[in-house]
Amino acid sequence: MTEFPPPADQPDPAVPAKRGAFTRFLDGVEWLGNLLPHPVTLFALLALGIVLLSGLFGALGVAVVDPRPQGAPGVAEDGMIRAVSLMNGDGLRRIFTGLVDNFTSFAPLGVVLVAMLGVGVAEKSGLLSAAVRSMVLGAPPKLVTVAIVFAGIISNTASEVGYVVLIPLGGAIYYALGRHPLAGMAAAFAGVSGGYSANLLIGTIDPLLAGITQEAAQLIDPDYRVLATANWYFMVASTFLITAIGSLVSIYIVEPQLGKYDASKADPDILDDEMMKPLDASERKGLRWAGIAMLGVFALMALTLWPEWGVFRNPETGDRMDSPFFDGFVVWILIFFVVLGYAYGRAARTMKSDRDVIDAMAGALSSLGLYIVLVFFAAQFVAFFGWTNLGGITAVTGAQFLVDTGMTGPAVFFLFILLCAIINLSLGSASAQWAVTAPIFVPMLMLIGYSPEAIQAAYRIGDSTTNIITPMMSYFGLILAWATRYQKDLGVGTLIAMMLPYSMFFLAAWSVFFYLWTFILGLPVGPGSPTYYEG
Template identity: 65%
Template sequence: MAAAENKQNNNGTGQRGWFTRFLDTVEWLGNLLPHPVTLFALFALLVVVASGIAAFFGVSAADPRPGQEGVIITVNSLLSGDGIRWMVSNLVTNFTGFAPLGTVLVAILGVGVAERSGMLSALMRGMVMGASPRMVTIVVVFAGVISNTASELGYVVLVPLAAMIFHSLGRHPLAGLAAAFAGVSAGYSANLFIGTVDPLLAGFTTEAAQLLDADYIVGPEANWFFMIASTFLIAALGAFVTEKIVEPKLGKYNAAEADPDYEDDGSVKMEKLSKQEKLGLKLAGLTFLSLAALLALTIVPEWGVLRNQETGGVARSPFLNGIVVYIFITFAIPGYVYGYVTRTMRSDVDVIHAMSKTMSSMGLYIVLVFFAAQFVAFFGWTNFGTIMAVKGAAFLEAINLTGPMVFVFFILMCAFVNLMLGSASAQWAITAPIFVPMLMLIGYAPELVQAAYRIGDSVTNIITPMMSYFGLILAVAARYKKDIGIGTLISVMLPYTIVFFVGWVTLFYIWVFALGMPVGPGAATYYDLAG
């Protein structure tokens, strides 16, 4: 018996040793990367130098677009006189005209009111703490996915709260933490609502698509249908992994493993919603429904004022083009109603203060966007994006990888890159100018490429130390298991990554290629180069 136990322990140690070495390698590689802002500045500088070298050697590609037969696309050098004049003249407009900048800032103003009034936090507490013991797991994961609308709220509030709730139910608190973390982070791109990440990614996709088609626009609603379906898939898969894999692996919780120095600092409350909070949520909900009904009158009837006035349809209508305005309205107004009822907001000054506090937290994003905008603009002006897309598409055709299977490799690549570059916007800003036009050239629409990217970008968030909130999650976990390390936490989360990847990719193929459904309102699946 003792020999068997020693053998099992040695095997376990060996497995942990191999896994820890792998994680150490990922962490080491990730630490080699500079700050995302520095990374974009270096990439922009690299494009400048590379454009001069490529132009000197005459790098070019034949234009594949109909009507452009015989036209050769050459590299424009930023080190030439024209290039230097262009950079100096367009540095400011590259930034101010960058598609994701204004849309994200407008959306975040409305979300900030809803968040700082306490409405979003109360909504999550009400969902999780009001669930029956049998339903608590799936509700925790579902609430995690929904919390992505206000990014950090899920990490800061829901993850610690879920651990406490599982503990109070006699279940392992790390299972609750894992379920919430999986919903918030591995299900990052799924949601029932259009949030701040949607206009952010759509802006980068638009910039990339316009390298090939100057008139192509990708709206924030581009992946909405697929993301709604993904929400329920992630909730179901997350509950399954938690109850069938993670909890049995963790076993019965031993309170002796907890950190003896941990004391609840009061940042996360187990208190149920007060009568005032419940009333605030009800009135905020009614306000939201009223706004939705009013909005429906502008788009559902044939005479709707926000329909496309030329075609009479919804595609390319003011409604879809202005979806960010409705994100702002449907968060700000119900948020204020909740705040007024619960006395967290009593005047316009409180609303302004909430907006200004939220906007002040966007300073790093604005700095990052400045350098990202230069990189994207430089990449486009030099023709690097178009030439790389043409040559990449030719390579895919040469190896006969132009069918739907190309997306499996694309999603895997995004998932791998995400291990070392955790920012969704930073990763997409770098990869979109290459892969969006490349996949357009073999017949796939930018909206579809973006949906595939979001799968890869999400599923590995929970197993990379490079994710910005990974340290916070590790600190919360250490409250219940004082000697927990990075390798242990990632080993707990790895089953979610594997199951989510398989399930989400399967849904993607069934949704798009088997059922032929669009990933969003008016979103195309295929791109016709001749069209």
Template identity: 60%
Template sequence: MSDTPSSQSNAPEHKEQGWFGKFLNLVEWLGNLLPHPVILFAMFALGVILVSGIAGLFDLSVVDPRPEGAKGRSADGMIYAVSLMNGEGLRLIVSGLVTNFTNFVPLGTVLVAMLGVGVAERSGLLTVAIRLLVLKAPPRFITAALVLGGVLSNTASEMGYVVLVPMAGYIYLSLGRHPIAGMAAAFAGVSGGYSANLLIGTVDPLLSGITQEAAQLIDPAYQVHAAVNYYFMAGSTFLITIVGTFVSLVIVEPRLGTYDPSLASEKLDTSDTLKPVSGLEIRGLWMAAFSVLVLMGIVGFMLQSGGALRNPETDEILNSPFLKGIVAFIFIFFLVPSVVYGKVVGTIKKGDDVVDGMAKAMSTLGLYIVLVFFAAQFVAFFKLTNLGSILAVTGADFLKDIGLTNALVFIPFILMCCFVNLMLGSASAQWAVTAPIFVPMLMLVGFSPEVIQAAYRIGDSTTNVITPMMSYFGLILAFAMRFDKKIGIGTIVSTMLPYSMLFLFCWIIFFYLWVFGLGLPIGPATTIYYAPGG
């Protein structure tokens, strides 16, 4: 696809408020009514306690769908609600408060992964890799490079928002194109394609940990490794790049028209952002790439038949130390190349620099750790009270009663995730709330947790770019105001809406084609269907 807009409109930016602007104002108003996510989870945890008391008072129960003899199944074949509003419940709350937090699977995985990412940020490896990807791309493919670079930057969490999105504006400006269009292309890749990637990132172990917690409400032994969606998300990378490039060139850039530099809030200088990658940085990248190859060779050797990273009992990769320890490999594959790169270019001169990078990464997770504490209590209380299992069985029975037990169930599920994401922009926060309900529910009608998680990620990603509740939305708006001091939330959302709509439409089709049309696995050692009690 040629990197030239389909038309060169000279119309001014669209600032009028139509029906969509009014809708956005309503969404923003409703979103502002919500308390802080930490307070929200505290309220959810308290709500579970109160509901459990009422459910226990009325002896709420459902028939357990698991076969006789299944682990965790009661003797009479019923699932009863457990009240936390009595003496026994109080003892469970008090005794489990700390372990609920420390045993919450996503916490440790994110902390370990971010240690490696922190060193990569400290060394400058991530920044120069993004610069090389974008600036070395042929001019006619610069938009595709920005979208693809945005998708790949998700491996390093917020690096795409902080580095690539503002840099994209300056790149477009230097090429005589509208800087907001450049920011939109990068933002679409970073946020709209949040779940797609060619690499395993920090979000993968985070979501898989929550999915595992939810799946174990039905099957206590069920394991969900971090790479369960890898094949599907790697394929989705190319889908998002193609669709994002099309929307940028055919819809967004022509609509924005010719840029007026007088709109800038400050003097714009592109020299530093567009500074070419130096010879020393190139050498550092080559050495880092060589270290990655060495690591891959070592891991590949240990994955051979009889290798240390295979399942010691079955000699398979399924449930092997490799898949169970994927977070450790994320850490290593960030740490080693980053140290090598830093040594070459001089950004890492001693061990203290490595420690500083890790410490800085940990310092940025303060709010996340507080959030996880309350999220962990909510998930634990939900599990203790059996409310998740009761809701799942009831919901599954309802789906069976209306005949919606086939693959079409994922369409309303994905749309529901899209809507919830407008109000609760954090992927982990949203999944922590919805997974305990929908993972068991859809497992009971025959779908695997891995497929359910993949469907969730489509809904969670596609509306990121149009919700002011997304944690980095304010940062994007601040960057955009450098180029247009009068820009507002409505302008950002109306610019990004075409990405959201086409991403959703095309991604759903891609999901059905991949999973149910071709029957392709969505990740290593995964299945499409789940047999309760199987």
């Protein structure tokens, strides 16, 4: 690789740059985040901590008044919620015999495995990569920023394709257009990660979070169900909000701050990648057949739900929302991606037989090894939290605090979203963070009258908006590596500072939008998803 001398107007890299207060703050965030153990270790420690804490609270006889009606499912005869110790014979036997069931019955596990079978086919066939390239490379030059942000949001249906394909593609496109490549990467990163909870489609994260929310809600209402489509309406509307804000921040704040690009800082081989290559004839043919297949799947979905005789309507009431169609929506995700992926693969000749489909599914599941390990320990933590009644005690105590301080109105969600955003700085995984916080906040906010679906939607805002400024986000290092191809001396602080305007505007605008959507306009966040809980 050819080395270019630094321009005369650039500071000598051998001389340490002066570190401002904000940079020192970012260093502090990174240092604190690095103190946390691996998420698997964290859940193991949390599960152990619950066991020890239950022994202490059980010995002290900690109890609170159960706010649910007397005689309701799960309510004790004396109307109290008492701490149950796992630090005795009965508790240890329950842990030993329930360990496997806790794991296999953990709601998010099965739905994610099933969804990934389909996504694996679509990704292996090349459909996802071709679709993203088609969307971005085919956009008019004046709308390229909008196309990049929008494509980033849509890529969240299968998040890896956004991180691996779209973010470096954004930099390459800007470079080719004579614009600052880091601005293109920033726009893509903002869409893929900052807009993680906005989408037109239901992705793998939706059934995962819905399962965790359902587990938490059942601490208060054992029969409560949360659908994978719980936030779909709000997600669709948020797609256009985040696209608009991300594009405006890119064009009017980030790109001007970066200034004119100095090409001498770049790797001269950065444009040799396949990602800038236009779609060839086979890929275009594959996309056409995938589009036909998509229409076929949508037609099949409509036939099973819309007519009076629709087989997936509620067989007792005929209802479309409370129906097998949405209860089993993860199966539609599987069918959608398998059919589209195979149609594309056959037309583009990237898949020739059923063996290719099977290999794609196996490859998708083989990449989930770490996730499955994490789920094992997360499932124990959630189960122990429920067994010990510490979740219920925490929720009642917290809800009473909110009542005593008068913080029961809709404005409480601004504080909740901000808190989730701060927690996300140190615990970057959406599922890991929600598995820890949902058993506390979902019951707490349910007790003051808000539905689990609305609570989950609010959580997703806080979780998404700070993804782009935390080194704890799993793909942050990969993005930093891509960025250094355009600016060899780029550091973590520079990347975070570049993304901070997106985070600030997303957090403020999205929070206000949530408030307007749910409490001013009174719109549901998803199909069959009320704003208020009336248990």
